[in-house]
Amino acid sequence: MANVVVLGAGIAGHTAALHLRRMLGRHHTVTVVSPNSNWNWIPSNIWVGVGKMPKTKVVFPLAPVYAKKGVDYRQAKAVAIYPQGDTGDARGAVEIQYTGQDKAGQTEKIRYDYLINATGPKLKFEATEGLGPDAGNTVSVCTADHAVEAAEKLAATIAKLKEGQPQTLVVGTGHGTCTCEGAAFEYTFNVDHELREAGVRDLATLYYLTNEAALGDFGVGGMIFNQGGFESTSELWTSSLFRERGVKPILGTHPHKITSSTITYETLDGEMHDLDYDFAMLLPPFGGHPIKAFDVEGNDITDQVFAPSGFMKVDADYTPKPYEEWRADDWPKTYQSVGYDNIWAVGIAFAPPHQISKPRKTPNGTVIAPAPPRTGMPSGLMAKIVAKTIVDRIQIGPKAVSHTVSMTEMGAVCVASAGTGLTRGSAAAMIMDPVVPDFTKYPTGRNLATTRGEIGLYGHWSKLMLHYLFIYKAKALPGWQLIPE
Amino acid sequence: MTEQNIQPSEPKPQPVLDLTRAPMPNVKTLKARYNPFSQFGRFVAFNYRIMKMVVSSGH
Ligand SMILES: Cc1cc2nc3c(=O)[nH]c(=O)nc-3n(C[C@H](O)[C@H](O)[C@H](O)COP(=O)(O)OP(=O)(O)OC[C@H]3O[C@@H](n4cnc5c(N)ncnc54)[C@H](O)[C@@H]3O)c2cc1C
Numbered sequence: 001m002a003n004v005v006v007l008g009a010g011i012a013g014h015t016a017a018l019h020l021r022r023m024l025g026r027h028h029t030v031t032v033v034s035p036n037s038n039w040n041w042i043p044s045n046i047w048v049g050v051g052k053m054p055k056t057k058v059v060f061p062l063a064p065v066y067a068k069k070g071v072d073y074r075q076a077k078a079v080a081i082y083p084q085g086d087t088g089d090a091r092g093a094v095e096i097q098y099t100g101q102d103k104a105g106q107t108e109k110i111r112y113d114y115l116i117n118a119t120g121p122k123l124k125f126e127a128t129e130g131l132g133p134d135a136g137n138t139v140s141v142c143t144a145d146h147a148v149e150a151a152e153k154l155a156a157t158i159a160k161l162k163e164g165q166p167q168t169l170v171v172g173t174g175h176g177t178c179t180c181e182g183a184a185f186e187y188t189f190n191v192d193h194e195l196r197e198a199g200v201r202d203l204a205t206l207y208y209l210t211n212e213a214a215l216g217d218f219g220v221g222g223m224i225f226n227q228g229g230f231e232s233t234s235e236l237w238t239s240s241l242f243r244e245r246g247v248k249p250i251l252g253t254h255p256h257k258i259t260s261s262t263i264t265y266e267t268l269d270g271e272m273h274d275l276d277y278d279f280a281m282l283l284p285p286f287g288g289h290p291i292k293a294f295d296v297e298g299n300d301i302t303d304q305v306f307a308p309s310g311f312m313k314v315d316a317d318y319t320p321k322p323y324e325e326w327r328a329d330d331w332p333k334t335y336q337s338v339g340y341d342n343i344w345a346v347g348i349a350f351a352p353p354h355q356i357s358k359p360r361k362t363p364n365g366t367v368i369a370p371a372p373p374r375t376g377m378p379s380g381l382m383a384k385i386v387a388k389t390i391v392d393r394i395q396i397g398p399k400a401v402s403h404t405v406s407m408t409e410m411g412a413v414c415v416a417s418a419g420t421g422l423t424r425g426s427a428a429a430m431i432m433d434p435v436v437p438d439f440t441k442y443p444t445g446r447n448l449a450t451t452r453g454e455i456g457l458y459g460h461w462s463k464l465m466l467h468y469l470f471i472y473k474a475k476a477l478p479g480w481q482l483i484p485e
Numbered sequence: 486m487t488e489q490n491i492q493p494s495e496p497k498p499q500p501v502l503d504l505t506r507a508p509m510p511n512v513k514t515l516k517a518r519y520n521p522f523s524q525f526g527r528f529v530a531f532n533y534r535i536m537k538m539v540v541s542s543g544h
Contacts, residue, residue: 168496207499215502239507249502267500274497377539411538426518429531433538447541450534456518458528465532484539 002028002394005094005112007078007291009034009062011042011376012347013118015485016383018476021069023391030070031110035077035099037061039474040144043376043415044467046183048147049281050190051155052420055144058471065476075100078119079107080292083305083340087296092342114390117312117337117345118383121286124175130258131174131282137258138174138280141187150281154191157279161200167278169195170263172209174282176254179371181210181218182414182430184283185238189418189428191281192245197419201246207275208242208249209282211370213268213360215239215249216453218414219370221357223432224444225453231444234430237453241418241428250275252360254368255282270363286348286371288312304339312345313338316353326354328438333404335386341398344386347379356436375412376470378435380485381405408438411450415463418455427459 004024006017009032020030038059047053066073076096083092091111098106123142125132133140139150157167171188173181188208195201216222216234223234242249252268263275263282288310293302307313314337317330330353337343345351352372359369385403392400411433419426431452437445473483510518517523 205496207501236508239502239504240510242502243504243507244510248499249504250499251502271500273499275499276497409541413535423521424519431531431534431538447538450538452531452534454527454531456524456527457521458524458531461524461528462531484536 002113003031003111004028004114004116004390005031005033005110006116006118007033007094008118008120008347008349009036009039010118010120010347010379012120012349012379012383013116014039014062014474015380016116016118016346016387017066017071018069018480019384019387020390021071022481023387024394026070028394029072031072031074032062032066033074033076033078033094033096033110034062035075037063037075037100038144039065041467041471041474042142043463045141045144045147046186046190046417047420048144049139049141049150049154049187050194051151052190055148059144060471060475065474069476074098074110076108077289078291080294081115081305081343082109082294082296083343084296086298092340113342114393115343116383116386116390117291117343117349118347119289119291120348122289122310123284124287125284127285128175128255128258131255132284135258137260138282140283141183141281142283153279154194158194158198158200160278161195161203162198164203166203166205168205168207168276170207170209170275170277170280170282172207172282173211173253174255174258175285176211176366176368177285177371178211178283179219179286179373180283181212181370182373182375182416184208184210184281185218185428186416186418187281188247189241189245189416192247193419193426206247208247209253209255209263209265209275210249210251211253211368212357213252213368215242215251217357217370218432219357219373220432220435221437223430223446223451223453224448225451226448231448234453238428241455245418252368254362254366258282266362266364266366268360268362268368288349288351305337307351309351311351312349314345314350316351318351318353323355323358328406328408328436328440330354331406331408331436333406334389334402335382336402344389346382346386348374373412373435374407375414375435377412377485378407378410381410384485407436408434410434413466415459415466417460417463420460422461423457425460426455426457427463428453428455429459429462
């Protein structure tokens with residue numbers, strides 16, 4: 001009998017747990033540890049954030065799904081890992097702290113034979129003074145609750161516009177090292193759509209404040225598309241949309257301080273600026289969760305297991321080297337942790353080897369470097385291959401070959417909706433294949449046959465379809481495993 | 486009570502990207518983006534590409 005423990009029940013952790021349960025006999029246990037009682041389809045938080053969808057449509061409780069499938073669910077957060085076991089037991093262990101199930105605050109050590117870390121990002125609002133919902137100035141759409149608050153504040157701003165008061169709205173990144181620019185881009189155009197629907201667009205000034213050095217960078221250094229017989233760029237494509245919708249982009253920014261009325265930011269040329277605003281949705285930078293690691297004697301070995309960013313070190317090449325020298329091969333393939341062949345990190349939880357978009361510094365030394373995005377499809381796919389590796393280890397033995405998949409082989413679909421409605425909706429639909437460009441395989445770094453950027457009503461249909469498909473899959477309803485990650 | 490005429494302060498200039506050279510979609514393009522028939526074709530093509538990508542990543 002083997003005990004598999006999965007930390008996190010987001011896109012990666014939940015996918016891993018469902019596949020493990022499907023592939024392993026009931027005499028093996030699958031335990032999921034996650035502090036939130038709900039599963040959240042995060043991409044649709046955008047619609048919650050503009051008041052177009054209630055929170056209840058993007059979340060559902062995990063406990064009934066796990067009860068039905070035979071997954072042992074602990075509503076708790078991991079606080080420490082003992083990969084070598086401890087003096088009492090040689091098996092690896094995780095120390096968890098309950099956040100629910102009538103045990104909030106209690107701690108417990110659970111043993112594992114195989115461990116998957118899929119704890120996703122810690123939202124580091126504290127990195128910028130005054131950033132985020134807790135500081136009370138800017139809003140976020142990173143969680144469903146944040147998105148509910150964003151919708152309320154946006155509605156209040158629209159109400160003021162309806163009274164004839166001009167308003168300044170800002171959407172973007174709250175720090176020079178943020179990732180997930182696609183989400184900020186998407187929220188921008190949903191806000192634009194709401195303002196138009198309310199008939200107040202002319203009174204509103206809408207800024208897109210981003211750490212990207214060029215529009216269409218999306219933290220992946222931009223894309224080249226094959227369009228109408230020409231090689232076009234994501235920069236040209238997005239610029240066109242910004243111009244058409246009258247959204248004002250401010251590029252290469254690092255906000256230093258945010259108050260209730262002003263965002264103080266630095267641009268790549270080292271200049272400081274003050275932007276007065278009435279409504280702002282700014283994403284936080286991501287880091288790993290503060291999980292510690294200890295050796296058998298209880299010595300702190302966190303820095304051996306985790307990178308300084310808090311993400312877990314895996315089979316990537318982390319050798320420091322100039323940006324220009326990185327190769328597709330540096331990216332991990334098995335997601336096995338450094339030093340422990342029974343621990344893996346998948347989804348946002350693994351430490352990327354380097355930036356995909358060129359990192360930059362201002363003359364004042366401020367780093368403005370979009371971090372690499374780890375989107376939904378790769379997160380799910382990594383989780384699935386790690387689940388397969390664990391199943392093989394259990395069924396074939398320790399010599400079973402690891403399953404592999406790299407971000408230089410996996411694509412991402414980003415459907416940035418720019419308005420809702422089955423006949424009036426719209427979306428900028430992007431396929432980026434692969435996420436991490438591989439110049440040894442493709443002259444432009446990516447597959448021109450699949451990499452695409454288009455705008456239209458169909459994009460909205462696609463986003464809606466993905467919403468329903470992935471919630472169906474996550475609920476583990478009949479045939480869920482046939483829906484690709 | 487005296488009525489004050491409060492003038493909103495001038496917005497501070499921001500280093501906004503110049504988009505005047507970005508291509509503007511023409512009326513035909515804008516209409517096509519909402520034409521359900523052509524959009525259905527694109528919907529099918531888009532999902533076909535996703536499936537192609539899924540298959541090629543060894544799903
Ligand atoms: C607004 C927004 C829109 C997005 N839109 C898209 C899109 O259109 N397409 C796309 O591909 N991607 C999109 N993404 C990215 C996508 O959401 C992520 O790629 C995906 O959620 C990553 O999955 P994950 O499982 O690694 O992390 P998460 O989904 O964040 O899951 C992490 C899990 O770990 C749990 N956890 C946290 N701390 C602990 C702990 N200490 N112990 C145990 N468990 C813990 C959390 O509760 C959660 O269950 C978007 C992201 C945002 C924020």
